[in-house]
Amino acid sequence: MSDITQDDVGYVAPAENAEQDLYHPKSWITKYVFCQDAKVIAIQYASTAIAIGLVALVLSWLMRLQLGFPDSFSFIEPEDYYQFITAHGMIMVVYLLTALFLGGFGNYMIPLMVGARDMAFPYVNMVSYWVYLTAVFVLIASFFVPGGPTGAGWTLYPPQAILSGTPGSDGGIILMLVSLALFIVGFTMGGLNYVVTVLQSRTRGMTLMRMPLTIWGIFVATVLALLAFPALFVGAIMMLLDKILGTSFFMPNIVELGEHLSYGGGSPILFQHLFWFFGHPEVYIVALPAFGIVSDLIAVHSRRHIFGYRMMVWAIVIIGALSFVVWAHHMYVSGMNPYFGFFFATTTLIIAIPTALKVYNWTLTLWKGNIRLNTPMLFAIGFIVTFLNGGITGLFLGNVAIDVPLSDTMFVVAHFHMVMGVAPMLVVFGAIYHWFPLITGKMYSETLGKFHFWVTFLGAYLIYFPMHYLGFVGVPRRYFELGDTQIFTESVGQLNAFISIMTFIVGFAQIVFFYNMFRSYAAGKKSEMNPWGAASLEWQTPEMPPGHGNWGKSLPLVYRWAYDYGVPGATHDFVPQNMAPKDVPMEKKARKSTRSRKA
Amino acid sequence: MNFFRQLTEKPWLPDKNGAIGMRDNNVSDTAHARVGLKMFLIVVGVLFFLLTVSYAGRMVYEDWRPVPQPWLMWQNTAMLMLASAGLHWAQSAMRRDEWNQVKMGLIGAGAFTIGFIVGQLLAWQQLVDKGVFELTNPAVALFILITGLHGLHMLGGLVAWGRTADKVWQRDKFELNKVRQSIDNCTLYWHFLLAVWLVLFGLLFSGNDNMGILLTICGFK
Ligand code: HEM
Numbered sequence: 161m162s163d164i165t166q167d168d169v170g171y172v173a174p175a176e177n178a179e180q181d182l183y184h185p186k187s188w189i190t191k192y193v194f195c196q197d198a199k200v201i202a203i204q205y206a207s208t209a210i211a212i213g214l215v216a217l218v219l220s221w222l223m224r225l226q227l228g229f230p231d232s233f234s235f236i237e238p239e240d241y242y243q244f245i246t247a248h249g250m251i252m253v254v255y256l257l258t259a260l261f262l263g264g265f266g267n268y269m270i271p272l273m274v275g276a277r278d279m280a281f282p283y284v285n286m287v288s289y290w291v292y293l294t295a296v297f298v299l300i301a302s303f304f305v306p307g308g309p310t311g312a313g314w315t316l317y318p319p320q321a322i323l324s325g326t327p328g329s330d331g332g333i334i335l336m337l338v339s340l341a342l343f344i345v346g347f348t349m350g351g352l353n354y355v356v357t358v359l360q361s362r363t364r365g366m367t368l369m370r371m372p373l374t375i376w377g378i379f380v381a382t383v384l385a386l387l388a389f390p391a392l393f394v395g396a397i398m399m400l401l402d403k404i405l406g407t408s409f410f411m412p413n414i415v416e417l418g419e420h421l422s423y424g425g426g427s428p429i430l431f432q433h434l435f436w437f438f439g440h441p442e443v444y445i446v447a448l449p450a451f452g453i454v455s456d457l458i459a460v461h462s463r464r465h466i467f468g469y470r471m472m473v474w475a476i477v478i479i480g481a482l483s484f485v486v487w488a489h490h491m492y493v494s495g496m497n498p499y500f501g502f503f504f505a506t507t508t509l510i511i512a513i514p515t516a517l518k519v520y521n522w523t524l525t526l527w528k529g530n531i532r533l534n535t536p537m538l539f540a541i542g543f544i545v546t547f548l549n550g551g552i553t554g555l556f557l558g559n560v561a562i563d564v565p566l567s568d569t570m571f572v573v574a575h576f577h578m579v580m581g582v583a584p585m586l587v588v589f590g591a592i593y594h595w596f597p598l599i600t601g602k603m604y605s606e607t608l609g610k611f612h613f614w615v616t617f618l619g620a621y622l623i624y625f626p627m628h629y630l631g632f633v634g635v636p637r638r639y640f641e642l643g644d645t646q647i648f649t650e651s652v653g654q655l656n657a658f659i660s661i662m663t664f665i666v667g668f669a670q671i672v673f674f675y676n677m678f679r680s681y682a683a684g685k686k687s688e689m690n691p692w693g694a695a696s697l698e699w700q701t702p703e704m705p706p707g708h709g710n711w712g713k714s715l716p717l718v719y720r721w722a723y724d725y726g727v728p729g730a731t732h733d734f735v736p737q738n739m740a741p742k743d744v745p746m747e748k749k750a751r752k753s754t755r756s757r758k759a
Numbered sequence: 760m761n762f763f764r765q766l767t768e769k770p771w772l773p774d775k776n777g778a779i780g781m782r783d784n785n786v787s788d789t790a791h792a793r794v795g796l797k798m799f800l801i802v803v804g805v806l807f808f809l810l811t812v813s814y815a816g817r818m819v820y821e822d823w824r825p826v827p828q829p830w831l832m833w834q835n836t837a838m839l840m841l842a843s844a845g846l847h848w849a850q851s852a853m854r855r856d857e858w859n860q861v862k863m864g865l866i867g868a869g870a871f872t873i874g875f876i877v878g879q880l881l882a883w884q885q886l887v888d889k890g891v892f893e894l895t896n897p898a899v900a901l902f903i904l905i906t907g908l909h910g911l912h913m914l915g916g917l918v919a920w921g922r923t924a925d926k927v928w929q930r931d932k933f934e935l936n937k938v939r940q941s942i943d944n945c946t947l948y949w950h951f952l953l954a955v956w957l958v959l960f961g962l963l964f965s966g967n968d969n970m971g972i973l974l975t976i977c978g979f980k
């Protein structure tokens with residue numbers, strides 16, 4: 161061993177994973193439909209999520225029609241409005257963002273970025289997608305049962321969720337709960353895959369701390385989801401039993417229309433605890449992958465290593481851990497012991513520290529970077545700004561005293577749309593543009609991409625800034641209309657109309673995005689290999705798009721972290737993770753001094 | 760695999776050992792399936808933990824109406840312990856390469872598990888016979904829900920048990936390693952669900968007010 165020098169280690173054979181019998185599709189069906197290749201499953205997940213997300217977008221238009229122009233659209237009844245709100249919120253949070261980040265980006269990126277041939281359990285991975293698809297269909301089915309989908313709000317609070325005063329309290333809520341339970345089962349299958357793949361299938365040289373932050377974000381988010389979803393599962397099962405069998409897990413003694421219902425003895429607060437024990441981590445299940453991806457976009461497109469990599473990893477882990485001890489901040493107004501309130505307010509504010517640290521580090525990465533303002537980078541910067549914005553309003557809401565008057569107003573709606581609606585969507589778009597060449601082998605149109613960015617970004621601000629103001633003057637959330645309420649001046653109505661018009665413009669502008677994607681895929685110009693000059697492993701496959709098994713004959717060997725940009729003395733401004741030190745092309749003179757300078 | 764120690768690495772520095780690339784990825788060579796199973800068991804643990812907490816949370820209300828626990832539960836608990844012991848025996852026999860004993864252990868484990876599940880159903884029946892089977896009483900509903908979910912997990916285990924038995928009986932058709940892993944994983948699963956059951960039984964369903972005592976000690980009641 162002693163005569164192996166640093167430069168000679170290239171021959172160490174990568175550890176092929178004996179256990180992985182790579183799956184070989186035999187027919188068209190097993191290649192494109194019941195496929196076990198994580199890349200295909202990723203596309204399936206992503207397309208399904210985006211398709212159902214478009215349904216949620218249309219629902220938000222319908223809501224905005226009503227809010228912006230009350231009394232003008234007789235086909236929207238108050239009941240409909242509640243059903244729209246509920247389906248919109250639930251779809252956006254669970255069926256779109258969770259599925260897209262973990263099922264979509266997770267499946268595509270994890271094996272490629274850690275240097276594996278596929279997920280650890282490809283078959284389970286495939287089943288995971290089909291269970292998810294079933295969950296989506298069950299959800300859609302709830303629109304067509306008598307009484308329609310549930311209108312209980314995405315929080316589904318009992319007792320009202322299953323009582324006759326709420327729209328969709330029969331078939332609607334049952335299908336909603338069944339669909340959620342299915343989603344959780346499907347997700348758990350996928351989630352176990354992602355975790356085991358990250359822990360077990362990394363290629364030789366890929367230590368945990370050499371993984372790109374994208375993988376860290378997805379990994380920790382998956383762990384959160386695996387631990388948090390059981391709470392929703394338990395809640396959903398209990399509520400199903402309350403509805404179908406007449407148990408009373410969540411149902412207190414209730415008198416409805418003068419009649420004593422057979423329920424009694426249950427605790428509605430128990431559901432709130434279960435729901436938010438899931439619901440708060442859910443925010444981070446969406447946010448952490450976005451954090452990770454955005455870090456990588458920023459590093460690649462500003463040609464600098466990410467600032468404070470280690471701190472970024474720790475911050476992700478710490479945020480993940482803390483997100484389990486803050487859930488009750490959603491329940492300040494449910495009547496709780498003030499000491500508990502104090503505890504949850506404190507933990508909530510503590511989370512702001514690692515989060516703020518991440519924002520600083522992104523900014524410091526940009527500083528003095530060689531910034532290339534292409535479409536993915538614009539979206540990444542848009543994310544930082546938006547997230548900062550939402551984070552600041554969040555600090556207000558995290559204080560019990562300030563939250564109480566603002567609770568259930570449009571201020572809250574604006575806040576959470578900023579942090580968990582607009583911000584993650586900007587990352588999703590940025591990520592799609594960034595990896596489009598890798599996934600399709602084609603280049604998208606930069607002009608259309610930039611147009612798409614500016615409309616979406618500015619439009620989102622025109623929608624949500626005024627909404628904060630509406631919240632301050634007291635416009636309540638989840639209200640079908642304001643009627644002749646004295647305290648609201650005419651300008652409230654005008655502002656509402658303005659917001660609505662903006663949502664139509666922004667929504668329709670997304671056509672540009674879809675046009676760009678489909679058109680570039682079909683007839684775009686071929687992309688060169690690794691067009692961004694990225695150092696991370698997913699761009700170093702022998703073919704682009706990566707073929708079956710990802711890596712050709714042998715697995716890549718990893719020699720460095722994913723952020724070797726601007727290495728002093730190197731000819732190119734980046735060194736791929738799998739390039740052996742002896743192969744790094746050096747400028748003649750600099751060769752000698754390199755090592756000392758780098759250390 | 761020391762997760763937290765790895766987190767202190769500084770990936771931007773050249774490798775201290777002087778050999779970039781020689782450093783391995785710190786992946787453990789445990790089989791994927793085993794790691795996956797452990798992760799899954801953690802998820803199952805969270806599920807039952809939440810159910811237990813819900814039960815406890817409901818107990819502290821004044822209108823809590825406890826129900827007499829069916830005595831059959833003691834017998835069922837014994838059965839589940841025997842099932843676990845059977846697998847344990849099969850596992851150790853497998854290490855000694857005594858395949859007849861493996862088969863006996865497996866058969867015993869399967870039989871006792873089925874016995875356990877049937878016993879749990881009979882315990883439900885006992886509640887009905889006693890006339891306390893009121894679904895609106897949270898004590899009854901939680902009892903049914905928790906034992907039901909636990910029973911479903913045992914049923915799922917039986918599927919894995921069947922596949923393991925298949926591998927053991929047709930040993931020549933499988934890699935020995937796979938057969939062994941199957942037995943190991945089955946054993947782990949049974950031990951874990953036994954442990955979960957013992958906690959559930961001890962705290963909630965043994966007829967002693969153990970959870971109540973615990974809650975009083977912690978000052979919740
Ligand atoms: C296309 C842009 C969007 C528009 C125009 C929009 C509009 C709306 C409106 C009008 C409401 C109802 C407010 C109320 O009366 O209480 C709402 C609720 C909600 N939205 Fe969005 N939204 C959009 C995107 C998103 C996204 C991407 C998410 C993902 C996190 C999201 C999550 C939610 C949630 C969780 C609720 C609360 C539902 C409830 O109260 O039960 N929205 N949205």
Ligand SMILES: [Cu+2]
Nearest residue numbers: 440487489490
């Ligand atoms: Cu929260």
